[in-house]
Amino acid sequence: MAAQPSTAPLRAPTPSVTGQPTASPVALSPIPLPDSLNYIGLFLTLECNLNCSYCINDPQQLGRRNALFPMDGKSARKGLTPEQWVAALRRLPFRPGLPITLQGGEPMLYWGGQGLGLILSQVPHYFDLLTNFALKPEVFARYLNGQQAKLQRDAPYPSIRVSYHADEMNRAWNGRGFEALVARCEALRDYGFRISPRKADSDVGIYMVEHPQNRVTAEMKAAYEGRVPFETKEFLGVHDGKLYGRYLYPFSTDLIARGIYPTTLQCECRTTELLIDPMGFVWGCHYYLYEGWSHGGPLREFAALEQEGFRYARHGARIFAGRAMAPVGHLLDPDFAMAELEVFRPCKQYGRCIGCDTKIKNDRFQSYYDRGIPHTSVQIRNIHMPADLLGQIDNLEQTRRFFSATAKEATPMNNALPAAAARKRVLIIKPGYGETLDPDNSGMVSLGDILRTTVILHLFPPQDYHVTWVVDQKGVALLKGNPFIDRLLVINPFTPHLLLSEWFDIVVNFEREPGICAVSDRIPAWRRYGFRLDAQTHTAVCYDHADEALSFTTDAEAKRRKAKSWSEILYEMLGHRYAGQSYVLGYQPRSAISHDVGLNHLIGHKFPLKRWPEPYWQALHDELATSYSVDWQQGANDIEDYIEWIAGCRLLVTNDSLGLHIALGLGKPVIALFGPTVAGEIDGPNLTRITPPLPWDCIPCVESSCSQATPCMQHIPVQMVGAAVRAQLSRQA
Template identity: 75%
Template sequence: MTLPSLQLPDTLNYIGVFLTLECNLSCSYCINDPQQAGRREILFPIQLKSLRKCLTPAEWAQAFNRIPYRQDLPITLQGGEPMLYWKSRGLGMIMSETSHYFDLLTNFALKPEVFAGNLNGQQRKLQRDAPYPSIRVSYHHEEMNRAWHGNGFTELVNRCEALRDYGFCMSPVKAESDVGIYMVAHPENRVTAEMEACYNGRVPFETKEFLGIHEGKLHGHYLYPFSTDLMARGIYRSPLSCECRTTELLIDPLGFVWGCHFYLYQSWITGGPVREFEELEAQGFRYSEHGAKIFASHDLVPIGHLLDPDFSISDLETFRSCHHYGRCIGCDTKIKNDRFQSYYDQGIAHTSVKIRNIQMPSSLYGKIDNLEQVRQFLSHPLPAKDHAQD
């Protein structure tokens, strides 16, 4: 069945598809873990082996083909480790059935020849004119040294450089390279002289801002006060209420569309919406008609489903009540550029979610460094009787 085409507004900044949440690594710091508790290996306990955990390549192609083609808005495939999707053969199967360009966020789990072979000749779908590489490879010091016998970074650089033999452009200049390596600038990570000697002149390498708490200190720059660390640093005893909407299209392995990364990750930490998917599939994926009933007992509810014929991008633009403010994932509330480079060029702060009417207790106002700048996001102060328990 051909699904109705979606209308994409210019303000849609990102299309992120979590093909799978399975991963070959078990890093102590993982962005998939809302609590950063160093438990990646057991983070997503999907125990119902008889039920599906992901869409098929044909279903993904059907879903992607309703998204209008735009070279400046690729579909970003991520996870988990997307190279492992569909027994490692899924990427090429999807790309063969759609005209879209894709970006790939990966830890390079497969050998270069296996990865390239599984693309089924679709390398060009991962090659587009952009100021940064389409294949963005993450370096994880501890786990890669474990997997590659102490030669983690060298092996990773070699794997990236080897893609030149399979039709990809390789250059130390990121705007000219299809592949680049990125490392989170965690306080315990170091760029050594040996690493610099290894990547210089071969592969682009950059560090990315660490988002999280380390030794009691919050790292990162966020637009909304205490959005990620409210309880984690003991600032307040419970999450707050607010209204929130996304600026991105975030899709989980079963095709559900979520309003933020916290909702997506947390739903899978509790087992994933696998039974709900089975019920929805029986109803022809018509989430608009049946979603409220199927998810009636759930606190965390998706916005829609990408295979629902009635799903509309306008569904993303509605502010919805949320009672989990303070548990936000850093990548949702950090200040960053949008795809138009608005922050660097115009000083316009972009975040993946927009938040308003934060029910911030007035007892916390004195702890906000830039209160006047963020007051626009806050609701009216709580009545005095509510402060007595703060």
């Protein structure tokens, strides 16, 4: 029995005998596997020595195998090095009943034939091998480096499953293809393998696909009987307009191939298998994997990801931005977790599914034959089935549960969609529990942070985007009626369950609370921005473009010295350049201007140091009241009343608080007083910033307590503020 692998953190390999470049060493922790995982498929290479007319790697079965996966270009790097595979596979826990299935292409060709032995000798797992026996038996055995036991396990079928391809093998072996294949299998007995005509007692067996053009001849039967196991396997797909195989989801494989519908359909899907391509990318289904590798594969993307230490969760969206089909992760990503496979993701290719993904079959627990529970490699839901196809489905009542609630209204992908469906779906997660660029973890709702996040809404014009915003109940009044927001989702204990049942084109998460990050990461989406969860440390980390923003929450000095506004940083987190866009208020006040100056003197409980002393406010009132109409802050207990009061001010004098952001959102001239907070974070066309005229290095301290004898806000003179008010009102006049 193979030994249990160590649970100590591993490290990605550095160059050794292979001479191949690899990333710098990065600690790699084991990846827990769910008990329900049914299959681990490792495509060591997609190159093959045969060019069969029928090949599962050629989704449309057009005889293009050599064109899609050419054998030339030997200098091009087309797979992980053996050292990298060892580092990746050692992350997977050893399970005797869950082998790693090596396939391709032809896996015997990997690394010049020597790759299998190099990998098997360094990992504890059992392996299955799907092969056409490209190497001679003695060469294959020599390259295994004595690792035969890794291909021998207690199972009801052979671990080495050899496929027979009549046309190609008869061509290669002078018309004696099947006899030569049987002889090669039998010869493995001399190299430590069990060979028996009973498949349960044999390490090797021969299989042939039941393609309509394939026949089991009398000569073949005479060749294998009493020597090696031989079986036929169900042909899956379309041949001469006929569909072969039994499938759970209607038209999943033949919608396009049989001309049933002119375009593919939308759906959501997830895999029950761990599918790994030659570069270590993890894919959501066989179709995406094969199409992702057609005509060369993601070689440039791999090179870019390698430069980033294989951190696909952080950089994958950017690196694969130009590709229609992208993987779900990478096995050398320190942050990769099997939870990525549990997410239902939006797909626009329903109707081109590979037969092995949607056929009804057993899982490794015999669920179908023993309990009548159909298993498929890919689970699919919310299929946008056109109404005119429903009448062609024989088992409509049994399969209706897989269709979207609006299936009767579904339309083909290339036709004009209804306006709402044509818009991209965006989810913004900003309930306000933690300020985006502050190390705040108080859990108190920051209404100001919610409001200033609305600046990003300009990136999602209503004619092109359908926006859902997740918000705390306290923030609803700020966002209600916002012309950019289609749905306000007030957060409650059931909100995560609702979001996990939906899908979005874009998810923006500006909350760092680990529980929120964990839910956000699992919501089906094409693109993600902001913060995510580190599966190892259970803390918030960031997606592309948000590294600087995250640093401000952990490095007080970086936050103090930053030279960018809050709005500018939010735009950069989404990969855009800020150009002076304003906040977008939901509530639209009706008040006319009723007084010249509003004194917004109150402050929230979270940061009392921001408040200018009350006697100073009174002195300012008395000074200004001789020349202007001055009013004290109103609406402290009602957001709408508060907005109406600010709307009635010609100019607002304010602490660094919610009122400051509301006034900027309304386009008001503002005199803002800053001390412990960063004045440069706020900008606006009519904003005047006043800071304490002090040489103190601690300003701004970004702290909730003061180390000085008197807080800095007490050093802002009333006369300075009064002069700024008079100057601003003179300019307005």
